[in-house]
Amino acid sequence: MWGLDRLSANSTPSGTPPPRRDSYSPAPRRPYPAPGPGPLPPRPGLNPRSSSLTLLSPSSSSINLPSMRRLPNGSGRRRQETGGQSPNVPDPVQVLESILGGPPRRPIATKGDASAERVPKKPEDVVEEIDFGGLSLQDFAAVETPGIRRSSPVHTYSAQSVEEYDKEKDKFEDLHNSIIACDEVLKSVETYLTNFKADLGAVSSEIESLQNRSITLNTKLENRRVVEKLLGPAVEDISISPAVVRKIAESPVDEGFLHALADLEKRSKIINAKVKDNPDVKALQDIKPLIDELTNRAVERIRDYIVAQIKAIRSPSINAQIIQQQAFLKYKELYAFLARHQPQLASGISQAYIYTMRWYYLNHFTRYRAALEKVKLHVLDKYDVLGEDPATKRGPLLGNNRTLSSTHDAFTLGRRLDTLKSPSPNAITAYVAEEEKSAHYLEVPFRSFNIALIDNASFEYTFLTTYFSPSQNYHTISRTFTSIFEPTLALGQSLTKQLTETTTDTLGILLCVRINQHLAFSLQRRKVPTMENYINATNMLLWPRFQQILDLHCSVLQKLTHSLPTRPQTSNLLSSSTSHQSTAPTPLTQKFANLLQGVLALSSEAGDDEPISASVGRLRSEFEAYLTRLSKSISDARKRERFLCNNYSLVCTILADVSGRMGDESRRHFEDLRDAFDK
Numbered sequence: 001m002w003g004l005d006r007l008s009a010n011s012t013p014s015g016t017p018p019p020r021r022d023s024y025s026p027a028p029r030r031p032y033p034a035p036g037p038g039p040l041p042p043r044p045g046l047n048p049r050s051s052s053l054t055l056l057s058p059s060s061s062s063i064n065l066p067s068m069r070r071l072p073n074g075s076g077r078r079r080q081e082t083g084g085q086s087p088n089v090p091d092p093v094q095v096l097e098s099i100l101g102g103p104p105r106r107p108i109a110t111k112g113d114a115s116a117e118r119v120p121k122k123p124e125d126v127v128e129e130i131d132f133g134g135l136s137l138q139d140f141a142a143v144e145t146p147g148i149r150r151s152s153p154v155h156t157y158s159a160q161s162v163e164e165y166d167k168e169k170d171k172f173e174d175l176h177n178s179i180i181a182c183d184e185v186l187k188s189v190e191t192y193l194t195n196f197k198a199d200l201g202a203v204s205s206e207i208e209s210l211q212n213r214s215i216t217l218n219t220k221l222e223n224r225r226v227v228e229k230l231l232g233p234a235v236e237d238i239s240i241s242p243a244v245v246r247k248i249a250e251s252p253v254d255e256g257f258l259h260a261l262a263d264l265e266k267r268s269k270i271i272n273a274k275v276k277d278n279p280d281v282k283a284l285q286d287i288k289p290l291i292d293e294l295t296n297r298a299v300e301r302i303r304d305y306i307v308a309q310i311k312a313i314r315s316p317s318i319n320a321q322i323i324q325q326q327a328f329l330k331y332k333e334l335y336a337f338l339a340r341h342q343p344q345l346a347s348g349i350s351q352a353y354i355y356t357m358r359w360y361y362l363n364h365f366t367r368y369r370a371a372l373e374k375v376k377l378h379v380l381d382k383y384d385v386l387g388e389d390p391a392t393k394r395g396p397l398l399g400n401n402r403t404l405s406s407t408h409d410a411f412t413l414g415r416r417l418d419t420l421k422s423p424s425p426n427a428i429t430a431y432v433a434e435e436e437k438s439a440h441y442l443e444v445p446f447r448s449f450n451i452a453l454i455d456n457a458s459f460e461y462t463f464l465t466t467y468f469s470p471s472q473n474y475h476t477i478s479r480t481f482t483s484i485f486e487p488t489l490a491l492g493q494s495l496t497k498q499l500t501e502t503t504t505d506t507l508g509i510l511l512c513v514r515i516n517q518h519l520a521f522s523l524q525r526r527k528v529p530t531m532e533n534y535i536n537a538t539n540m541l542l543w544p545r546f547q548q549i550l551d552l553h554c555s556v557l558q559k560l561t562h563s564l565p566t567r568p569q570t571s572n573l574l575s576s577s578t579s580h581q582s583t584a585p586t587p588l589t590q591k592f593a594n595l596l597q598g599v600l601a602l603s604s605e606a607g608d609d610e611p612i613s614a615s616v617g618r619l620r621s622e623f624e625a626y627l628t629r630l631s632k633s634i635s636d637a638r639k640r641e642r643f644l645c646n647n648y649s650l651v652c653t654i655l656a657d658v659s660g661r662m663g664d665e666s667r668r669h670f671e672d673l674r675d676a677f678d679k
Contacts, residue, residue, distance in 0.1 A: 237270045238287055240294070248298050253305045258333055261298055265337065268295060299342050302334045306349050310356050320360055324463050336470040350468060354483050361456065361488040365449075369495055371430035372449055376439040380505040384410035385549075386591055386623075387556035411591045413507050413598030419443050420514050420602075427451040442499045443511040450538075453492050454519050457485055457534075458526045481530045489534045496538055500545045506553070507598045509546040510612075514602055516542065543611065550615040553595075557622040564629045583643040585650040586630070592623050593654035596666065604660030613662060620666065624673075641677045648674035 240263070247260035268291050275284050309327040313320045328335075339346040382388070419441075427448035428436070464477050472480070500509055520535045596616070603612050627647055634640040648670050655667045 240267050302338050310352055313356050328467055332467050357484045365488050365491055368430050371433040372445040375433050375436050375445055378439055378441050380410045380503050384504050385556045386553045387560040411595040442508045446512045447515050449495055457531050458528045461528045478530050493537055496541050504549050506549045510602045513542045554618050554622045557626050561626045561629050583639050585647045589647045589650055593651040597654050600658040600663040603662050645677040
């Protein structure tokens with residue numbers, strides 16, 4: 001780059017190029033043109049140091065080169081070095097005009113200048129490479145270097161150099177503008193980086209602050225965990241969640257209410273225990289009234305719930321067992337909670353339940369008994385006894401509008417045994433009983449009523465022991481059960497007495513005895529001891545009546561035996577059907593054998609404590625006495641034995657299928673009698 005001081009009139013005539021760095025321009029070095037005959041005076045009004053020349057000069061950038069002190073035109077130094085204008089130096093104004101593109105100006109010839117009209121010659125090529133040594137032009141010019149001539153700081157420019165510079169001027173201007181644009185971009189980048197550095201510093205400070213806060217929070221959290229580990233169980237024991245409070249105070253009675261109630265009772269026990277040990281603790285004093293108030297609220301809601309369910313039992317056509325299962329047993333903890341916190345209120349609710357269920361069972365079983373009374377029954381009276389004439393006219397039926405079936409057999413068990421051994425334990429419903437058209441024996445209504453009674457009693461006892469057992473012992477529950485079922489059980493005994501007090505149905509009474517025994521076994525399996533008195537009372541009604549009917553059979557046979565003649569010619573017993581010499585079995589033998597077979601079949605599992613064995617033995621003795629006396633009416637001894645053998649053979653045939661101890665004994669007895677007369 002060229003400085004403005006090199007455009008002065010003091011240039012060296014030698015044409016030596018100024019020293020410069022190799023890295024300044026990529027253009028090849030060219031020889032400078034020969035200096036002209038002499039410089040011309042500067043053109044008036046044209047200042048080489050003007051701002052326009054500075055901007056257009058390649059050396060106008062003040063960024064890349066350090067500032068240099070410039071000497072004024074015509075200084076003493078230039079005069080001292082040159083001693084005046086050199087005759088071979090071209091006019092600087094012309095050089096500038098040639099660079100700027102103006103018309104060439106003819107140099108003004110000075111006085112005594114002989115070479116003013118000559119054209120400057122082209123200098124010789126520079127063959128040397130100048131090493132600046134990393135110095136600026138000013139410093140390099142100040143240093144004395146051997147082999148380089150420094151007589152003048154100003155060099156001349158050839159026309160060729162000016163033309164090349166003129167060609168490259170636009171490139172240099174574009175380069176200069178690019179450098180300026182780069183400077184602006186770099187300034188903006190510098191500003192951005194400066195701001196980024198400031199923001200980064202602020203972020204770093206904030207991160208450091210957050211890190212300090214994190215350390216502080218971690219320390220507090222660790223301390224909180226230590227404190228929570230120590231105080232957590234204690235606080236958990238004496239605190240109750242708002243969800244539990246809302247559940248007890250507002251929510252309906254369901255599984256969630258039971259869980260909340262259990263949690264409340266657990267907290268209440270812990271708090272009461274802690275209050276006894278530490279009554280002065282502030283937290284316990286604050287929570288104790290809340291627990292008590294919440295307990296009272298729970299008691300109030302439980303009372304309303306149980307009372308509502310008891311009232312529902314009194315609704316018409318309601319099944320109490322459904323309410324007991326779904327409302328009472330499902331939430332049995334409610335009454336237990338009530339009994340622990342309000343025993344007097346629990347006792348009152350228990351009495352209300354007792355009165356309600358007492359009315360419920362009595363009302364329903366009264367209706368059921370009325371329905372069973374509409375069932376038609378085979379009425380057996382004193383004419384259905386061994387030794388009585390079946391053709392005798394019978395009296396009116398027993399106390400109702402039920403009609404007697406045209407065909408029935410009072411001495412044959414037959415399919416009546418299915419009532420006892422039926423695999424279906426269901427009783428006749430009230431609707432079926434009211435609509436039933438066929439006739440039945442007395443064991444059918446007896447069985448239906450007592451099965452229904454036993455089932456309901458078993459369920460009720462199980463309910464009482466499950467629902468009221470936490471607050472009541474066995475004796476209290478037994479008294480509660482008796483209070484509920486006492487009128488209903490009396491109703492059952494009244495029905496049994498009504499069915500058996502006038503009948504002579506021996507097999508029907510014994511069937512009722514066996515049914516009652518089976519119900520007793522069922523109660524033992526169900527573990528319902530409170531019905532034992534009812535079973536015993538029913539037996540006390542059945543067994544005496546059974547004995548009375550057997551005694552009636554024996555007395556009638558005895559009367560019939562005494563009425564028989566003692567001589568063969570006077571016997572009229574068989575005259576209506578066969579001759580007195582006939583050896584066929586009598587109709588009474590058929591009836592006796594069927595009756596005995598039914599009694600023995602129903603007594604196959606009888607124990608020694610039953611009175612049936614003595615009664616059967618007495619009846620058998622009376623029948624044998626009757627046959628013996630009847631056989632005396634036959635004059636022929638051979639026919640007499642044949643007659644007895646045939647009757648005993650019929651009895652043995654009918655008793656062939658009986659089992660049990662009594663059955664085997666009776667069968668062997670009659671077989672021995674048969675063999676004794678079968679000769």
